[in-house]
Amino acid sequence: MENCSVIYVLDKNFNSGEIIKSYLEEFNLGYEVKIFSDYNEGIKAIKKDDNHPIVFVDISNDDKNSLIKTLETIKLFTSKIIITSTDYSTNTIVKAMRMGAKEFLPKPVLKQDLKRVITMFCLQQNLGDDTASKIITIYSNKGGIGKTTIASNLAIELAKATHDKVALIDLNLQLGDISTFLNLNPTFDVAYVIKNLIDKKEETLIKAFEQYKDSSLYILSDPNYIEQSESITPQEIDSLFTALKKIFPYIIVDMSSNIDPNSLKILDKSDWILFTTIVNIPAIRNAQRCLNLFRSRRYPNNRVKLIINRYMENDEIKIEDIETTLGEKVYWKVPNNYFTIMESINKGIPVSDVNANSNIANSFKDLAIKISDDIVEQAIINYRGR
Ligand SMILES: Nc1ncnc2c1ncn2[C@@H]1O[C@H](COP(=O)(O)OP(=O)(O)OP(=O)(O)O)[C@@H](O)[C@H]1O
Ligand SMILES: [Mg+2]
Structure with missing residues (x-):
């Protein structure tokens, strides 16, 4: 805790600095927060801090030259720079990132955004990089339940909601569908990455992924030929996750419904299993x-989250009955919406592009927000409990 103890907020507008401070205090992570409206004074204090502190720098209405100088100086003492600005044009964000900022938060800063960013920094600082990364696997031991539908739409919404790097990995090695669902024509695939790139640097590894339409979603598809997947071992899957955890805060995994050594390895390594079922007797059994x-x-209790897909309000079998039978609370219900899903699959686009106002698009959007909130919430609890 002591090497995470002071956060510096450089903000010419003292009130907005105060808002950030009040949120940070509310999160109760054990920081002292110091606000500086005079940036030179702030820099002086940062220079004296040996702990590579977290620094917020507001760049609204700042002239470019003094801004570059400020950031260049702060960068000598810490890499944990978060830029805030009332101007959130792509230009400003790109400019700030180029100058070495790790994160950008539009002003007025939203509590939830701040919480997410600060937790990531805190965890990376205190627990090592890869604990902040979460492997979220969509699983069902029955085929055709909606795993790929959920994995692909959730991954897209998670990237939109968090702006963090999200990986979507097709580990349904023999019958993967993600490239079809999202209309991709990838150059590389999981088998290639496992066999050739696993020990390469982050910059090289990430090039094997398909970046989805300029978003922060990166996709790795299944191999084109079944033979390529046959030689993949559980040990190699383990190494794949280890490598990916260093790059992506969120790793969404789609897989087959088989229970075999590779599947068990995936499930054992997952931080979250979105265990999906539909409402009918054979599926529930x-x-x-x-x-x-x-x-x-x-598996730890909170690893497995029960998801009901194709949910219909007036179904004969009630949610409470399912919960009693399975001894598990329902985490999320994805509504049944055959036409939107079919159009999405046939066109190779996410449901939000078919109809952003549909119940199913909203459901995936809200699920993504809930998951990222819950992960942050859990991280804070773990952090406090250290
Ligand atoms: N919420 C939903 N509402 C209506 N239809 C759905 C819904 N989710 C999935 N489907 C339908 O279920 C079919 C199977 O979905 P999907 O391919 O995602 O399942 P899967 O579990 O990945 O299957 P597999 O085991 O073959 O990999 C889709 O073609 C789609 O039509
Ligand atoms: Mg599938």
């Missing part, structure tokens, strides 16, 4: 078996 398997593998 299968879900029950699978949850027993998870219990026998002693």
Whole structure:
């Protein structure tokens, strides 16, 4: 905790500095927050701080030359720079990032955005880089339940909601669908990355991913030929995750419904399993078996989240009955919307591009927000409990 103890807020507008301070104090992470409306004074204090502190710098209405000088100087003492600005044109953000800022927060700063950014910094500083990264696997032990639909739409919404780097990995090695669902024609695939790039530097590794339409989503598809996936071992899957955790705060995994050594490795390594079922007796019976398997593998309680796909309000089987049968609370319900989903799959676009106001597009958007909020919430609890 002591090497995370002071946060510096450089803001010419003292009131907006105060708002950031009050949020930070509310999160109760054990920081002292110092606000400076005189940047030179702020820089002097940062120079004396040996702990590579977190620094917020407001760049609204700043003239470019003094701004460059300010950031260049701060960069000598810490890399944890968060830029805030009332101007959130792409130009400003790009400019700030080029000058070495790690994050950009538009003003007025939203509590939730601040919480996310600060937690990531805090965790990276205190617990090592890869603990901040989460592997979120969409799984069902039954085929055709909606895993790929959920994985691809959730990944897109998570990138939109967090602006963080999100990886979407197709580990359904023999029957992957993600490149079809999102209409991609990838050059590289999971097998290639595992066999050739796993120990390469971040810059090289990330080039094997397809960046999705200028977003912060990066996709790695399944191999074109079944033979390429046959030789992949659980050990190699482990190494793949280790490498990806250094790059991506969120790793969304789509996989097959098989239970084999590779699948078990994926599930064992996942921080979250979005265990998906639909509301019918055979599916629920299968879900029950699978949850027993998870219990026998002693997965921590909060790893498995129950998702109901194709949910309909007036279904004969009630949610409470499912919860009682499975001994698990429902984490999220994705509504049944056959036409929007079919159009999305046929056109190779996410449901938000088919109809952003549809119940299903909203459901994925809200699910993404809930997941990122819950991860931050959990991280804060863990951080406090250290
Ligand atoms: N919420 C939904 N509402 C309506 N239809 C849905 C919904 N989710 C999925 N579907 C339908 O279910 C079909 C199967 O979905 P999807 O391919 O995502 O499942 P999967 O679990 O990945 O299958 P597989 O086991 O083959 O990989 C899709 O073609 C789609 O039509
Ligand atoms: Mg699938």
